[in-house]
Amino acid sequence: MSDQQHYPWPLASATGVGSLPGTDPGEAVRTVLGELPELPHLPELPDRGAGADIIGRAAAALVEFPVEVQPSGWRVAQRPGRDLGRARGFLSYDLDALEEHAGAYSGPLKIQIAGPWTLAAAVELRNGEKLLADLGAVDDLCESFIEGLRAHIADVRKRVPGGAPLVQIDEPSLPAALLGAVPTASGYGRLRAVERVTVEERLRAVFAAVADAGAFPMAHCCAPGVPVDLLRRSGARALGLDATLLTRDADEAIGTAVEDGIGLLLGVVPGADAVLSAPAVTVDPVRELWHRIGFDPELAAEAVVTTPTCGLAGASPRHARAALELCRKAARVLREEPRR
Template sequence: MTEQHPYPWPDASYTGIGSWPGEDPDEAVRTIIGELPDLPHLPELPDRGVGADMIGRTSGLLVDFPVEVQPSAWRVADTPGRDLARATSLMSYDLDALTEHAHAYTGTLKIQVAGPWTLAASIELRNGQRLVSDPGACRDLAETHREGVLAHLGEVRRRVPGARVLLQVDEPSLTAVLLGSLPTASGFGRVRAVDRVHVEAVLRQLFTALEEAGAVPAAHCCAPGAPVDLLRRSGARALSLDALLLTRDHDEMIGTAVEAGVGLLLGVVPSSDAPRGQTPETSGAATARGPQRSPGMSDAAATVDPVRELWNRLGITPDLLSRAVVTTPTCGLAGATPGYARAALDAVRAGARVLRDEPRR
């Protein structure tokens, strides 16, 4: 973006991806508003269970498209039931907390929803197959998803009238949809890949509708091989990516996006304090006592090294770095202990300051 069309966040911004540990929306919103004053987000609390997970949370926004929980996954249902009622209720609690703590906020506020392709990959048809395997069902889902997300956007703007909304569409399953790597219900086959042109067209309709409604459309994909070009062409004005997964193969795509004015939310801090192969619950009681820093978070400059190396390869003016890039954890923080989650936000804050200060030395 040019000076006439600035990025929708202040210089040296930092934020979270979306999810947060715990079950109390009031405490979570209060913490996020306090820790992320320039670019807060509406926290998601999947620890609350059914309906608070990413798929259930967004399914509760769908219009006339009921789903329910089955042992294997969320599944298309005949009528709305208690699972959707729970999802709607939990979202209402979140919005009430947002109203309480952010009603007078006037900066950019980020909210998150699961994208249409991740929903299609995660929800089952009545026969147990993934919805993404049925083109007609995908079309219906995309339409009701767009309608529901726009209604949700309107509700958020009503509750925080002074905010500029950055709406992040989470598509962690997008790469698998494009590659045809999703397993079938039996587990012995793979769901056929969806045509890239069609995937892009569906996302473009959504992003265009969001922009017309006054929101800034963003896309988040933390999977390896994130389709950066496709998301840019679809109309995303910001891309949220795991910087630790980016390779030189992404350089040209990211350079093109930056030149087109697309902002970057780059994950530089691991999203969990649990060692590989170990869950947060078994990683030791000491991590729950207070902020815990992993070795990768102790040096702010080292934390953002992947971003600085990327920028050097792209050959873009260093002065643009801290304006175009927002530092984030690599993914949501729901799997982390509360102490680590706070430390992760401290680390992305410190990293953002490094990106702002070092180019000017």
Template sequence: MTEQRYPWPEASYTGVGSVPGTDPEEAVRTVFGELPDLPHLPELPERGAGADMVGRTAGMLVELPVEVRPSGWRVALRPGRDVQRARSFLSRDLDALEDESQGFEGPLKIQVAGVWTLAASVELRSGEKLLADSGAVADLAASHLEGVLAHVGEVRKRVPGAELLVQVDEPSLPAVLAGSVPTASGYGRLPVPDRVTVEARLRDLFGALSEAGAVPGAHCCAADAPLDLLRRSGARAVGLDATLIGPSLDDEVGTAIENGVGLFAGVVASAGGVLSAPAANVDPVRELWSRVGFAPELLSRAVVVTPSCGLGRAQPDHARAAIEACRQGARALREEPRRQ
């Protein structure tokens, strides 16, 4: 296996995205203090609609306004207060990031919801999900691509020393591929889109991010995360819940690592249950590495330790403990070859 270079330091650890609280200045300060080697732009969903994963990215869409209805986010005729609120939240987050990151140089992770998760979450004006209309999905993909690239440009302007890693969150992608996204009535399921189209939409986004000088990544903490699809589409890092990776995924993980794809391994519970011996949290990663047969020396370079999912619903004490457990787990992976 040829020597691989990864855009993060050895024994890195980071957060998935969301954190508890409502104060962006405090959240950014905490992230940069506790995740110095690979900080991320925190998301604060406790602030309400527009700060949630879908609403945050929906506010980035270009010429595709949305609004909040009792059933969730829906396409609107014109931009209203809901989009304005989402954009205001993001603007304040970016202000906090700019203030805290003065002089920062190194990898910085930002997160956006992916096209397929938005298509499975945002409704057409009829009340059905966007996923039901292939033309609407195409419009969404174009709007999303333009908005995400504008966001990347804005972050780069505010943090010029950052090497950007863009994590595309696709928690709904397995449901889209399995045809299990419910219709508006709840009695049926929306058709599965053509898999070639699914991959093409992902490839367009990942390719554009690469051309913009960012490292494209993806995150999906479902047990049936489509790792091969994400790798083929151009993701250079994939975040998974490592506690759900069984032997059936070994070949996909091995192929990804062989192709230089980094693994963001979720090993620490995102709400409750941090192990008393934090280094033991990375046992699933050790077991995976042993099964796929890669050199122990590669482990702490290819793998970034994270919580299993976002910490937005965690209590502050748990969130701090989870990040500390990730730090100790990453250190344990670095020390693994020394114990061989």
């Protein structure tokens, strides 16, 4: 078993996946700092519209890879335009709010960005087909993504000098890309599955760039069928998963990851408005998983960070705040229970 130096967060930590409801970046940062003091994250506010969504936000960080909004979604453009300017403006506002309210913060600080395979499955080429259909275009996207990501990490470091960045690469579309389940432009067909070796090579370059920038590389996927082994081999040092979707089929891969010192950000609190359970009940999926993979219960509070099951953009502000509070209380249960 690898030692605790692999986990850059304090014992019994909780954090958010990324998105929150609302449109005020300052209020969002204050909420995160108040509810998640051990492991805050840079909030995302997609309620503001195109450019603040998961794809637009990542597009704002791309270098010399302009995109624009079409009725069908984001599409590669000839030159930067108003849509990309709006996306970059939203990201700048969010970073300004982070600097204002968390500039004096010291400790681990998580940032999130949609990964290249999710971008490739969403952004269209100029002919209207998904970028994923052209692996040469995917290569160009990955190069742009890595260059922009390095600059983004440097900007966060400058704004929060005491922060130790954890970079979460969001890949909700990765399982579909691997299975050949991404729809074609017509919607009547599916794009060919991408070979796992190709996916792994591109992700390895992304995670290596994060590490080279002095940040901690992470991956997040809240879809079923997460390729845990692939992400581990690619260089992710922590994996964000929806614990309520995990099946026994994933136990061996998750056990291997934990054995290798990989941290787990496990979603246990509903992301949409729902009746919330007591903290001790909320962490049941974590306890059940830990029992199945056979590790010391005391390690759970070190290796596991509790989170919502997915982003909170679709929740009410009241539920979002309560969900983050419950994540924090659930993490404490993991710390206290083994000692009883």
